[in-house]
Amino acid sequence: MAETRYKSFSEFWPFYVTEHSKPGTRLLHLIGTTTSIALLIYLIATGPWWLFPLAFIPGYGCAWLAHFLIEKNRPATFKYPLWSFLADYKMIALMITGKIGSEIEKARERI
Secondary structure, three states: OOOOOOOOHHHHHHHHHHOOOOHHHHHHHHHHHHHHHHHHHHHHHHOOHHHHHHHHHHHHHHHHHHHHHHHOOOOHHHOOHHHHHHHHHHHHHHHHOOOHHHHHHHHHHHO
8 A cells, every 4th residue: 555645734734633633642742842832932041042952852752652652653743744843733723722623523534
């Protein structure tokens, strides 16, 4: 079976959403991403801004744990790093606004 290669973010998005269908996965993404943002702001504001790469650890750590332990799939960031990074923020925005459920349903219909 040939592997799908996504040519645009709009093609990639339904795949990304279905790979994050379990609430625990999304929660760990939310925790990791918000922790990363807070750490990045702290490091820049307090001076050791050059340590900012450390801010990626909680975000990717929580996300990868969620995929391996909850979702039982391979993180999309391994093949689509930029789109996965952007999709994470879109997913979190939809979670905060309460729209992620309908987005998951739409994505399942498209795939």
